[in-house]
Amino acid sequence: MKKISLLLFLIFSYVFGDVTLFKDKVSNGRCFLLKSNESGYVAFSAKRYKFFPTVLDNSHAYYALVPVNYYAKPHLDKLIAVTFENGQKRYKTFRVKIIDGKYKSEKLRVNPKKAHFSKEAKIRIAREYKEAQKIYNDITPNALWSKSFIFPLDTKITSPFGTKRLFNGSLKSYHSGTDFRAKMGTPIISANDGQVVLVKNRFFAGNSVLVNYGQGIYLGYFHMSHFLVKKGDFVKQGQVLGLSGATGRVTGPHLHLGAKVWGVQVDPIQLIHLLNQI
Ligand SMILES: [Zn+2]
Structure with a gap:
């Protein structure tokens, strides 16, 4: 029995x-x-x-x-x-x-000499990468957010996550976030409640604000012209983090939104839609 x-x-x-x-x-x-x-x-x-x-x-x-x-x-x-x-x-x-995500490809033909960075730039890139990875791997078990996520801007997406970047025919990198249209000086808001963990000018991302939302979820807001928060600040959903700009390696002003989950770079749009289904 x-x-x-x-x-x-x-x-x-x-x-x-x-x-x-x-x-x-x-x-x-x-x-x-x-x-x-x-x-x-x-x-x-x-x-x-x-x-x-x-x-x-x-x-x-x-x-x-x-x-x-x-x-x-x-x-x-x-x-x-x-x-x-x-x-x-x-x-x-x-x-x-x-x-297969069937991401589109972007073919870039560049002079190989121009694709090289100076020794100083390489050191800086490596240092900034290490610093960010250390942050992303720090998992806060508590959620700092308590409501559905919103987008940091209500504008057109000009470049989706994942576009393959083929330099001279070989896959060298991919678009690591989602670009939103933003003319210079547009207020960029936090997608939810969280804590600001980095406010810094970086080589590729320019003026960057990283926000920890807890439970392994981080969003990065890049290329800003002006910061309106500082490291350690607890921010509310909708709070202005800074103003959009064209700092870092960009051709014009826009917002690049990046997302990390458990230290892994993921599509921020899919992440936000998923989180809002819980
Ligand atoms: Zn981008």
Whole structure:
């Protein structure tokens, strides 16, 4: 009898498992979203992604974001959700597909000599990269946000995330964020409540504001002409972080919005849409 009830319990939890995967196909450079009734984590590609308490509903549920690296090739994979119920570990495996994001290509022909940076610039680029990665890898378990995310500007997207940049025929980089149209001096607002963790002029990104929203989510607001916050400030959704500009390696004024989840660069638009589904 005991065995039968255990079996029934196992069947029940498999069929009506309390972990939900929102979509089993995700493009490179985007995230999977899972929801659970229990705490725990998701194992994917030898890494663990914690289930955090949700903040957008009163269900006391948990959610996990699993980022897929931009350079991941299309393949079949699996996500293993490990949850804890009354001290018992429960496993649920999801078969998933990483698909090609079909990002457009931008062919750039440049004089190879011009693609080289000075020794000083290289040192600066490396230092700034290291500094930012250290920030992005610092995961605040609490959510600093408590409402749906909004866009930092209500304007046209002039360049989407992910465009491949082919220099002289070979893939050298990709567009690491989303560009919004912004004439010089347009107020740039925070997408949610968070904490400013970096306010600095950087080589590529120009005047940059990085905001930590907690639970491994960071947004970067780049190329500003003017800062209106300082490092350490707690900002509210809609608060002006600075004014748009054309600082850094750009051809004209605009806002470049970048997103990191667990230290991985992802599509900010998909991220915002996903977070608002929780
Ligand atoms: Zn950009």
